[in-house]
Amino acid sequence: MTPADYEFLRKLLKERSGLDLSADKQYLVESRLIPLARRAGLSDIPDLVVKMRGGAEALIVNVVEAMTTNETFFFRDRIPFDHLRDTIVPALLQSRAARKSIRIWSAACSTGQEPYSIAMCLKEMAHLLSNWRIEIVATDLSQEVLEKARSGIYSQFEVQRGLPIQLLVKYFTQMGEMWQVNPDIRAMVQHRQLNLLQDFSHLGKFDAIFCRNVLIYFDQETKASIFERLLKVIEPDGMLMLGAAESVVGITDAFRPYPDRRGLYQPNPLRGVPPAFGAMPQVMKLAAAR
Structure with missing residues (x-):
């Protein structure tokens, strides 16, 4: 996979799913997308990217799903x-x-x-x-x-x-x-x-x-x-x-x-309320004292 292919995939995944891949996650992309490419009859990820650039929407959906499907289990973290x-x-x-x-x-x-x-x-x-x-x-x-x-x-x-x-x-x-x-x-x-x-x-x-x-x-x-x-x-x-x-x-x-x-x-019920809301500012207190 070329750097240009990886950047294309990073941008697409960010736009479609919010997934924010760092620059060092190329191995993760390869591990999930190479099997998908082969199931689609493509030899590698560059071929997959060519198809995606051509507007193959069904393939794009499959790629997004492959990258965003995460592990889960019953009563996780309890x-x-x-x-x-x-x-x-x-x-x-x-x-x-x-x-x-x-x-x-x-x-x-x-x-x-x-x-x-x-x-x-x-x-x-x-x-x-x-x-x-x-x-x-x-x-x-x-x-x-x-x-x-x-x-x-x-x-x-x-x-x-x-x-x-x-x-x-x-x-x-x-x-x-x-x-x-x-x-x-x-x-x-x-x-x-x-x-x-x-x-x-x-x-x-x-x-x-x-x-x-x-x-x-x-x-x-x-x-x-x-x-x-x-x-x-x-x-x-x-x-x-x-x-x-x-x-x-x-x-x-x-x-x-x-x-x-x-x-x-x-x-948060106090959202937008200044921390000192309701209290007289110090300058006003001094003025009032005079």
């Missing part, structure tokens, strides 16, 4: 799901008692393990959520991973990663060497294709948003833009869950950390 059970749901049980409904968004859901983990968490709390309307919206850029997520079918290896055995037995049905999420759990999740770089206001308002392990691939400007748009679709008292390596610090004041809950944030 702490976010503890926060859901111990902090988010108890708070919503009080604040949403009148309407008895909860909307949660799993952004960049990949093959679906995160939204199904959320669904199982809520199902385990069914005694508290009786007669409540639960809606989980799961989105991803890749149509391919969404199709797998909708099917809810996972290999033995996939269900062994992070999924407690008691939940596997309770919420999955074995299909030969595969396992499928039971219909009642699948019915709790709506899957939609969505690019986080584009407008997502049509999704409506959410009480909680899981946007984990995706912002780390974006530059600061793109992260700030996404936070601004997340603020518009989250309720004023809603909660935002970020990944372990992600933070709003130094990027935006749209959200502030939730006390003593790592990775959990809320809309």
Whole structure:
């Protein structure tokens, strides 16, 4: 792959998906795109780039999906799901008692393990959520991973990663060497294709948003833009869950950390209010004293 080919791919991926590849990630591009090129009947990445420059949209979509499909597994990092059970749901049980409904968004859901983990968490709390309307919206850029997520079918290896055995037995049905999420759990999740770089206001308002392990691939400007748009679709008292390596610090004041809950944030009600708002400036105090 020539430097010009790599720069073309970097620019295209940034524009289409927000993925901000550094100059030293050529090995990653080669490892993911050489197999794709060969499946397309092309000999190497330069041939792939020629086709893409010629406007082969289907091929471009495949390249973007190949580069943005990331690893996921059930109950990944565990702490976010503890926060859901111990902090988010108890708070919503009080604040949403009148309407008895909860909307949660799993952004960049990949093959679906995160939204199904959320669904199982809520199902385990069914005694508290009786007669409540639960809606989980799961989105991803890749149509391919969404199709797998909708099917809810996972290999033995996939269900062994992070999924407690008691939940596997309770919420999955074995299909030969595969396992499928039971219909009642699948019915709790709506899957939609969505690019986080584009407008997502049509999704409506959410009480909680899981946007984990995706912002780390974006530059600061793109992260700030996404936070601004997340603020518009989250309720004023809603909660935002970020990944372990992600933070709003130094990027935006749209959200502030939730006390003593790592990775959990809320809309900042003091945004735009000067630190000394309400206090008389020192010069005015001196003038008044005279």
